Amino acid sequence: MSRFPFTILSFSALLAFFSGAWAKTRPPTPPADAPAAAAANAQPGPRHVPPRVIPVPGDVSKQLQAFIRMPYPPGVLSPPPKTAAEWGALNKRFAAEWTAPLADLRKQLHVSVEATEIAGVKAYLVTPRDLRPENVNRMLLHLHGGGYVFGGGEAATSEAIMMAGIGGYRVISVDYRMPPDFPFPAGLDDALTVWRSIAQTIDPRNMAVFGSSAGGGLALAMALKAKDEGLPLPAAVSAGTPWSDLDKIGDSYFANEYVDNMLVAWDGWLGGAARLYANGHDLKNPYLSPVYGNYKNFPPTILTTGTRDLFLSNTVRVHRALRRAGAEADLNVYEGMSHAQYAGPGMPEAREVFEDIARFFDARLGR
Template sequence: MRQPQRAIVSLSLLSISLALAVATSCATARAQTAASYDELAKREAAANAEDGKRVAPLKSIGNPTADVSAEMQAMIGAPYPPHFNADPKTPAEWKELIDRRAKLLIAGIPALKAKLGVKVEETRLAGVHCYIVTPNKIALENRRRLLIHVHGGGYVFGPGEAALPEAIMMAGFGGYKVISVDYRMPPDFPYPAAMDDAMAVWKEVLKSHEHRRLAIFGTSTGGAMTLAMVLRARDEKLPLPAAIAPGTPWSDIDKIGDSYASNEWVDNVLVTWDGWLGRAAKLYANGTSLKNPYISPIYGDFKGFPPTILTSGTRDLFLSNTVRTHRKLRRAGVIADLNVYEGQSHAQYQFNVDAPETKEAFTDIARFFDRYLKQ
């Protein structure tokens, strides 16, 4: 009978020894962590002791989990797109890259239309190629309302049907009829071709629709063009839309703004201005000043702008563009809402129709329009 007792005592002693070892190990780890942090804090304090640039240590950022859907987490954690550092040297190389990316987007259009219950028709307005996107069911209050869509893509990507996903989501989730403008783009048509096309459509639509029932929206490049269209409409003494929704607008096309640095290499969509993005900016501007308000609308006068809703994410390279635009609108006395999503890189709120955040973003925009568009 004594052997089992001895075994129990031995096991108890072993458990105590293991517990002491674990406790000692944890205490050592905590001490090392504290020491490492203290060393890091001293180094960073020394590196940032003077006014001017902020110096941050090399670090990695895990996927956010709080209040972020699994679908969105998958996008946030994805690797960089293969084209992020593309450097086409000739018009032919630009066109090959543009066509290759367009084919990927166009392949998903039929399923997206079916899922959201919309139909798409091609048309021409004022000589500009456009698409009319109509939901199968339109609420009574939306039947005389119309949205004008200007697509994103850095002024180079998204020709033809490749421009349609955002317009389809707005029509499907929001229940609005949408005209999507397939504006001309580089390398064949630099600035001001895109803006000229968008404005030609705006003028044509005004002939048959009351401006108080119209809104303009678009993301990234489309967000910048939305803002620039209001500037041009005002300058040309044209009626303004009742509301606008510039999503994460490229409102400063140059590398100016805090998040161009703070979110560089963190945003897994645009990644860096110094890749294809900055090259596309120069291609589009074609020698025109990057501070021209019709190219970088942040340098325009926002006084008298219609109510505006902006959307961005905490990892968005264009977060500063969006924040600067929002603040300038508010300072001009304009009604302006700002929605910023946890963890999202550039425009990820519209990349996956099944992500809850996608429906949420477009529903918020639709409700904003419902508030300010005349029935």
């Protein structure tokens, strides 16, 4: 018998190993458009990007992959409405679409929703069947998204239902006034009115404010104004992909343009909504674009976004503003996710979003 029975096998294995290692480490072949891209970017200036195809990431849930594959929403790239009647018609269409799944959502998450009024402002009380014992003396204030022009009425409650059902909190969802009839600062005034009212009966240290998109921007603006006016502050804030700069300022407005399959682009109804809501006010007003606010002594804040989110920069810029001011701030970024795409309790990433927010609140709210 040979003294080296594994010589041939070992040599074959080594050859296969080094061949595989070389395949993994050798430089990839440059794409065909690399020379043109190099020439277009040979001088300092804005980046010129060749046409590209971005694949669906394989390391996210199947449910999120289905969202990523979705086409753009109908009409999202159409010119913005020109009249109050056109804005109203578009609002009705969105309201019908967003309200339709709410009955099933309430049933799945064992949540009840009751219309109410607080200090003259319309709102909804959202209550989980299984209110967690530690949350008995706590309350969350919710501000809905929808570009400041959509999502009112029952449609306003979707995110509040998710937070109540997954986090086990009672939630007041504010059905704030919106343009074209009630532009800025009507929505902010309504949010502050409700906050002042409930802060008289519930200890503010036991409360937090949350919202996404326009609701995230409004949550930040409300807390900024409450701070500026010397009002009691919430114990924590959650701003999901906040619309923190109404103007087209920020890297992801350009880098994620046509990549985000929810908002798609600022140019279209989104930019029109910004102008409609602002009603002639300077877009750098921190109560309109809270990224420009003073965050010194601001409540602890959790921020959520995705790598394909048109508002990724809005979220990142607020996080940096908070950290520079010495405020506590967490930033959660989800792979492949477009704007506020954490919808539906069946998607693992959606549960992660609300579970993360609930844990953040639990660690900071009094009892």
